[in-house]
Amino acid sequence: MKYLYYPGCSLEGTAIEYNRSTQALMKLFGVDLLELEGWNCCGASAAESISYLLSMVLPARNLAIAEKAVKDMDIKNEILVPCSACYLNLKKVEIKIRSQPELLKKINTVLNEEELHLHGNIKVRHLLDVIITDFGPEAILPRVKRKFKDFLIAPYYGCQCLRPYIIFDDPEAPRSMEPLIEAVGAKVFDWAMGGKCCGASLMNTKKEVGMELTTAILKQAKGADAIITVCPMCQMNLDAYQNNISKRCGENIRISVLYLPQLLGLAMGLSKKQVGLDLNLTVTQEVKAIFNHYC
Amino acid sequence: MESAIKQKPAFLPDPLAPVCKMLQACIQCGTCTASCVNSFAMDQTPRRLWRMVIMGQKDEVFRSKTFALCSSCYYCTLRCPRGLPLTEAMAALKQIAAKEKIASCKSGTLFYTSFLESVRCHGRVSEMEFMTHYFIRMKNPVAPFKYTSLGMRLLSKGKIAIPLTKKKKGPGSLKALFRKVAELEQLS
Structure with a gap:
C-alpha cells in the first residue's frame, strides 16, 4: 500500500524523531510513504498572521502538486500529514475551496505563476486518522512484540487535528488514541487535558502566557509515566521547558513526551534508535528503565 | 469637479470593515470568552473585542493585545452558537496590525x-x-x-x-x- 506523504518543515528539523518513527511504523504496516516532491512550507501560524491570501496559497501549492503526483503515480488521492498545524492549513484549503469558487480562482491566479493549477480533488489526512481508521488496534495487536504492562500513558491530542473541522474524533473529549495505547498493553491515564491548547506559537511571541498553558497541562499529567502526542509544536512546548517550569512552580513536573508512532513502533519491535528515542529532549530515567527492560 | 472627487476619495477604506462583516451576527453571548484558554491574560475579553470591532472603534481595538494572544486553539470557533469564524477574525486583526505597522x-x-x-x-x-x-x-x-x-x-x-x-x-x-x-x- 502507498500513501503520498507531506512531512512539513518541523519533521525535517526539530521533530526529526516524529518523521523517523512515522516512516518506520508505516513500513511495519506494509505501507510505503512517498514523499511529495518539491513540497513547501504550509505557512505555519506565520502566514495567517500576515496575509490571508498567502495563508491559502502556500498550502494550495502543495495540494496542486499533490494532485499531479497521485495521478502520475496512480495511487489514491490522499495526502498523509503527521504535523497537526500543517494538517489544518492544508485541510482548510481543501474544505474552503469546495464552497468558495472565487477563492479557488484567486488561488489559481497566483499558482499560475508556477504553472500550477488546483482542482480540489485531494483529501488531506492526519496521521492519527490514518492509524486509527485505516489500521486500528486490530492491525497493531498481531504485530505487537512487547507489551508495556503498567506503563501509564496520557494521550495528548492538542488542538488543530481536532478543531475546527470534526473529522475523526470528538473535538472536545477526544479518545481515539486510547485503543492504540491499550493495544500495546499500556494503561490510559485518565485526564481532561487531552484536547487543551499547549500555547502554540505564543511560546515565542508571548512566552509568559504560553508557559501558563504548558504548566497547567504538565501539572495535570502528574502520575502518568509519559505523554503521547501527534504534533511537533505540542511536543516541543511540553518537552522543552520542563526545567524552567519545574523551577517556576516549585515541583518536579518532568515527564517524557513521546510521539505516538514512537510508542507503537517500540511495541511492534522497532529499536530505540529506529524510532529516534535519543532525539527527544526529555526522556526520564523511569521511562528509560521501562524501555530498557522491554527493548 | 466630479473627476477631482474620484481622484481623491473623501474616506479611506476602513480596514476593519471585512472583520466587521465576519462578526455581524454576533449575539454577544460570551461563549467565546468562556472558551478561551488565554482570556486570563487579555485586556479585553473576546466578546468585548467583537463589539468594539462592530462599533468601529479602531483605535481601541488595536490598543488591545487581545487578538495577539489568540493561539488558534479553535475552541471559540467550534462552540460559537452563530457559527462565526472567530479564530479567523483574530487572525484578520493580526493581519491588519501587521499591515498598519501597529507598534504594540x-x-x-x-x-x-x-x-x-x-x-x-x-x-x-x-x-x-x-x-x-x-x-x-x-x-x-x-x-x-x-x-x-x-x-x-x-x-x-x-x-x-x-x-x-x-x-x-x-x-x-x-x-x-x-x-x-x-x-x-x-x-x-
Missing part, C-alpha cells in the same frame, strides 16, 4: 515576517536562518539569550543546522508566488 504588535509581526522571509527564499523554513533574521530586525541585543539554552540543546541533537553548513533542500524560491499575492492584495 511589532515583535509578533517581526517574528512572523522573518519566518515568511525564510519561506519566500527557500520554500521551507530554516529555524536558524529565520531566528537570526528575527534577532537582527528586533535590534535588541539581549533577545537572542532567551533562546540560547533551547537553541544549544536542539543543535546538540542535530535538530537545527547552521544555514551555511547545510545544503538547502526543498522547492527553492517562492518569490514569484509571494509577489503575485502582494500584487492581488494591493488591488483588493
Whole structure:
C-alpha cells in the first residue's frame, strides 16, 4: 500500500524523531510513504498572521502538486500529514475551496505563476486518522512484540487535528488514541487535558502566557509515566521547558513526551534508535528503565 | 469637479470593515470568552473585542493585545452558537496590525515576517536562518539569550543546522508566488 506523504518543515528539523518513527511504523504496516516532491512550507501560524491570501496559497501549492503526483503515480488521492498545524492549513484549503469558487480562482491566479493549477480533488489526512481508521488496534495487536504492562500513558491530542473541522474524533473529549495505547498493553491515564491548547506559537511571541498553558497541562499529567502526542509544536512546548517550569512552580513536573508512532513502533519491535528515542529532549530515567527492560 | 472627487476619495477604506462583516451576527453571548484558554491574560475579553470591532472603534481595538494572544486553539470557533469564524477574525486583526505597522504588535509581526522571509527564499523554513533574521530586525541585543539554552540543546541533537553548513533542500524560491499575492492584495 502507498500513501503520498507531506512531512512539513518541523519533521525535517526539530521533530526529526516524529518523521523517523512515522516512516518506520508505516513500513511495519506494509505501507510505503512517498514523499511529495518539491513540497513547501504550509505557512505555519506565520502566514495567517500576515496575509490571508498567502495563508491559502502556500498550502494550495502543495495540494496542486499533490494532485499531479497521485495521478502520475496512480495511487489514491490522499495526502498523509503527521504535523497537526500543517494538517489544518492544508485541510482548510481543501474544505474552503469546495464552497468558495472565487477563492479557488484567486488561488489559481497566483499558482499560475508556477504553472500550477488546483482542482480540489485531494483529501488531506492526519496521521492519527490514518492509524486509527485505516489500521486500528486490530492491525497493531498481531504485530505487537512487547507489551508495556503498567506503563501509564496520557494521550495528548492538542488542538488543530481536532478543531475546527470534526473529522475523526470528538473535538472536545477526544479518545481515539486510547485503543492504540491499550493495544500495546499500556494503561490510559485518565485526564481532561487531552484536547487543551499547549500555547502554540505564543511560546515565542508571548512566552509568559504560553508557559501558563504548558504548566497547567504538565501539572495535570502528574502520575502518568509519559505523554503521547501527534504534533511537533505540542511536543516541543511540553518537552522543552520542563526545567524552567519545574523551577517556576516549585515541583518536579518532568515527564517524557513521546510521539505516538514512537510508542507503537517500540511495541511492534522497532529499536530505540529506529524510532529516534535519543532525539527527544526529555526522556526520564523511569521511562528509560521501562524501555530498557522491554527493548 | 466630479473627476477631482474620484481622484481623491473623501474616506479611506476602513480596514476593519471585512472583520466587521465576519462578526455581524454576533449575539454577544460570551461563549467565546468562556472558551478561551488565554482570556486570563487579555485586556479585553473576546466578546468585548467583537463589539468594539462592530462599533468601529479602531483605535481601541488595536490598543488591545487581545487578538495577539489568540493561539488558534479553535475552541471559540467550534462552540460559537452563530457559527462565526472567530479564530479567523483574530487572525484578520493580526493581519491588519501587521499591515498598519501597529507598534504594540511589532515583535509578533517581526517574528512572523522573518519566518515568511525564510519561506519566500527557500520554500521551507530554516529555524536558524529565520531566528537570526528575527534577532537582527528586533535590534535588541539581549533577545537572542532567551533562546540560547533551547537553541544549544536542539543543535546538540542535530535538530537545527547552521544555514551555511547545510545544503538547502526543498522547492527553492517562492518569490514569484509571494509577489503575485502582494500584487492581488494591493488591488483588493
